[in-house]
Amino acid sequence: MTELSALQQPGGIHVSDVTVTYRNGHTALRNTTLDIPTASIAALVGINGSGKSTLFKAIMGFVPLSSGSITLLGRPGSQALKQNLVSYVPQAEDVDWSFPVLVEDVVMMGRYGHMGMLRIARQQDRDIVTDALARVGMSDYRHRQIGELSGGQKKRVFLARAIAQRGRVILLDEPFTGVDVNTERQIISLLHELRDEGRTLLVSTHNLASVSEYCDHTVIIKGTVLACGTTATTFTRENLENAFSGALRDIVWENP
Numbered sequence: 001m002t003e004l005s006a007l008q009q010p011g012g013i014h015v016s017d018v019t020v021t022y023r024n025g026h027t028a029l030r031n032t033t034l035d036i037p038t039a040s041i042a043a044l045v046g047i048n049g050s051g052k053s054t055l056f057k058a059i060m061g062f063v064p065l066s067s068g069s070i071t072l073l074g075r076p077g078s079q080a081l082k083q084n085l086v087s088y089v090p091q092a093e094d095v096d097w098s099f100p101v102l103v104e105d106v107v108m109m110g111r112y113g114h115m116g117m118l119r120i121a122r123q124q125d126r127d128i129v130t131d132a133l134a135r136v137g138m139s140d141y142r143h144r145q146i147g148e149l150s151g152g153q154k155k156r157v158f159l160a161r162a163i164a165q166r167g168r169v170i171l172l173d174e175p176f177t178g179v180d181v182n183t184e185r186q187i188i189s190l191l192h193e194l195r196d197e198g199r200t201l202l203v204s205t206h207n208l209a210s211v212s213e214y215c216d217h218t219v220i221i222k223g224t225v226l227a228c229g230t231t232a233t234t235f236t237r238e239n240l241e242n243a244f245s246g247a248l249r250d251i252v253w254e255n256p
């Protein structure tokens with residue numbers, strides 16, 4: 001499939017001319033447009049404060065759009081959210097780790113949207129939680145308090161929650177911050193599996209060194225989208241220098 005025809009597919013993530021202005025009057029995203037085809041992994045890269053988390057919050061409906069629209073899997077974003085098709089793995093700093101909850105309960109939260117009002121788990125929900133914990137290698141920790149885990153283990157548990165939710169779009173806010181190389185490898189191979197199952201993943205990351213290795217697409221952001229397309233055509237020195245204003249450190253270019 002050519003790059004153009006992939007982008008023209010109706011599924012995936014489509015953000016059209018979105019502007020987000022916070023209540024204090026700060027515009028964090030301006031006229032932002034991007035397309036990520038179904039069944040792909042896209043990196044979201046940009047400096048601190050470039051609007052990555054704001055974009056996730058806009059897609060999740062956590063902040064209102066001042067203008068523009070979002071389409072997920074070929075339907076209005078709000079509809080996809082109601083249908084429980086979108087999972088969000090937050091940044092570690094956005095989670096209250098002192099909340100007394102077991103690992104398996106965190107993963108079960110991914111099933112809430114599939115349960116009735118009383119949130120009574122069925123055997124099928126318990127089986128899905130068990131499978132999700134196994135997929136992230138956290139089965140042995142299911143009865144531990146979430147706050148007792150290491151940073152990398154917490155990230156795997158939140159990924160398990162997204163897997164248990166069975167979302168077809170998964171947004172991951174900096175899943176590699178503070179994780180060791182082995183855990184990063186495990187998470188990347190899991191992301192590939194999820195992509196190969198037909199899910200669409202948008203991953204914000206400051207770890208530029210590994211983007212080319214695991215991301216099919218790249219979105220470069222700086223208050224708006226500077227560039228979006230296949231990683232081969234978009235993750236270029238010129239685009240990154242525009243985004244990072246000469247502060248690039250951790251990339252070794254083959255043709256410096």
Ligand SMILES: Nc1ncnc2c1ncn2[C@@H]1O[C@H](COP(=O)(O)OP(=O)(O)OP(=O)(O)O)[C@@H](O)[C@H]1O
Pocket residue numbers: 022023024026027028046047048049050051052053054055
């Ligand atoms: N609730 C808020 N109210 C007002 N301004 C906000 C709010 N949240 C974020 N901002 C501002 O919007 C801009 C974008 O912030 P955002 O958190 O989206 O950036 P980011 O790219 O995710 O940054 P980082 O890489 O540091 O996580 C920043 O200037 C930030 O100060």
